[in-house]
Amino acid sequence: MGKSWSQSVWIPNPPITEKNVSDQSGKVFMITGGNSGVGFELAKVLYGANAKVYIAGRSGKCVLEAIRLLRAEIPSSGGDLVWLPLDLADLTSVKIAVQELERNETRLDVLWNNAGVMCTPVTVKSEQGYDLQMGTNVLGPYLLTTLLHPIMRNTAETALISYVRVCWASSITIELSPRGGIEFDASGSPVLSNTKYTNYFVSKAANNLLAWEFGKKCQKENILSIASENISLFLMLQQSACVPIAFNPGNLDTGLTRYLTLPIVGSIVPRLISLVMWPPCYGAYDELYAEISPDLTIAKLTGA
Numbered sequence: 001m002g003k004s005w006s007q008s009v010w011i012p013n014p015p016i017t018e019k020n021v022s023d024q025s026g027k028v029f030m031i032t033g034g035n036s037g038v039g040f041e042l043a044k045v046l047y048g049a050n051a052k053v054y055i056a057g058r059s060g061k062c063v064l065e066a067i068r069l070l071r072a073e074i075p076s077s078g079g080d081l082v083w084l085p086l087d088l089a090d091l092t093s094v095k096i097a098v099q100e101l102e103r104n105e106t107r108l109d110v111l112w113n114n115a116g117v118m119c120t121p122v123t124v125k126s127e128q129g130y131d132l133q134m135g136t137n138v139l140g141p142y143l144l145t146t147l148l149h150p151i152m153r154n155t156a157e158t159a160l161i162s163y164v165r166v167c168w169a170s171s172i173t174i175e176l177s178p179r180g181g182i183e184f185d186a187s188g189s190p191v192l193s194n195t196k197y198t199n200y201f202v203s204k205a206a207n208n209l210l211a212w213e214f215g216k217k218c219q220k221e222n223i224l225s226i227a228s229e230n231i232s233l234f235l236m237l238q239q240s241a242c243v244p245i246a247f248n249p250g251n252l253d254t255g256l257t258r259y260l261t262l263p264i265v266g267s268i269v270p271r272l273i274s275l276v277m278w279p280p281c282y283g284a285y286d287e288l289y290a291e292i293s294p295d296l297t298i299a300k301l302t303g304a
């Protein structure tokens with residue numbers, strides 16, 4: 001665990017960046033929340049590598065502005081950028097988004113479950129009445145992935161081994177979630193906390209568990225499912241026949257912290273935090289590695 005935390009502060013050099021990324025022509029990616037923060041930086045690298053990138057987001061204004069900026073920054077790209085309307089906090093919208101994608105595409109190479117909210121007040125609910133963090137970070141991505149599974153399975157049939165991937169943005173903060181990641185009640189429902197912080201940790205632990213379950217389900221279908229770092233989960237996975245892989249998006253200076261209410265001791269706390277925050281492109285390099293690195297294969301990682 002020490003290594004995980006220390007790597008969040010003294011980050012290693014990213015192996016893949018916009019400078020050496022391989023050509024992604026012909027591949028179709030979907031990045032949820034690709035209009036800002038880490039997702040935006042990731043879209044930039046992929047678009048620059050000639051990929052077709054669906055930026056799935058809830059605000060047309062924000063996504064279209066992001067697309068405008070990316071097109072202006074990389075005029076030479078042979079790829080494409082498309083807005084896919086999606087509100088993860090509304091399960092109906094998830095279904096409509098998948099139908100829209102399927103109308104326009106016969107393949108989806110990589111789904112990046114990147115969008116998320118952090119520490120929203122416990123009183124704020126998703127459209128279907130769930131805690132907003134659980135709704136946005138867990139239930140929405142779960143439904144999205146489940147509905148996109150058929151198109152990804154078809155893509156994987158003719159794709160190179162382990163090239164079709166589902167990635168889940170987790171967080172090192174899952175180390176702070178309850179034992180096992182999530183506490184379930186007798187009926188099998190997750191027990192949520194009264195504190196918005198714990199609910200964020202739980203939602204991110206849930207991303208790992210979903211990655212694990214989805215990995216098990218689809219490893220024979222040539223689809224690699226990846227979430228982020230958790231040492232205990234990693235050890236657990238070592239004893240199973242699924243696909244463990246660890247990465248932590250990082251401590252990144254993005255809009256994610258907008259709902260944080262930190263104790264302010266003078267201005268010391270924000271200043272200390274800013275010392276360990278990195279530009280969002282480093283999170284994108286992490287996500288990029290998970291998405292396309294040939295180092296990561298189902299065969300190599302299964303049971304590793």
Ligand SMILES: NC(=O)c1ccc[n+]([C@@H]2O[C@H](COP(=O)([O-])OP(=O)(O)OC[C@H]3O[C@@H](n4cnc5c(N)ncnc54)[C@H](OP(=O)(O)O)[C@@H]3O)[C@@H](O)[C@H]2O)c1
Binds near residue numbers: 033057088252
């Ligand atoms: N920043 C970090 O240090 C860090 C560390 C570990 C993990 N992560 C994870 O990395 C991921 C990306 O976060 P970020 O740091 O890049 O934060 P960010 O800049 O706030 O980006 C979050 C994205 O999620 C989108 N989103 C939120 N609610 C949504 C909904 N209901 N439907 C569709 N999209 C929605 C946002 O769209 P709007 O613009 O419409 O709000 C935004 O584009 C998150 O899952 C986060 O938990 C971040």
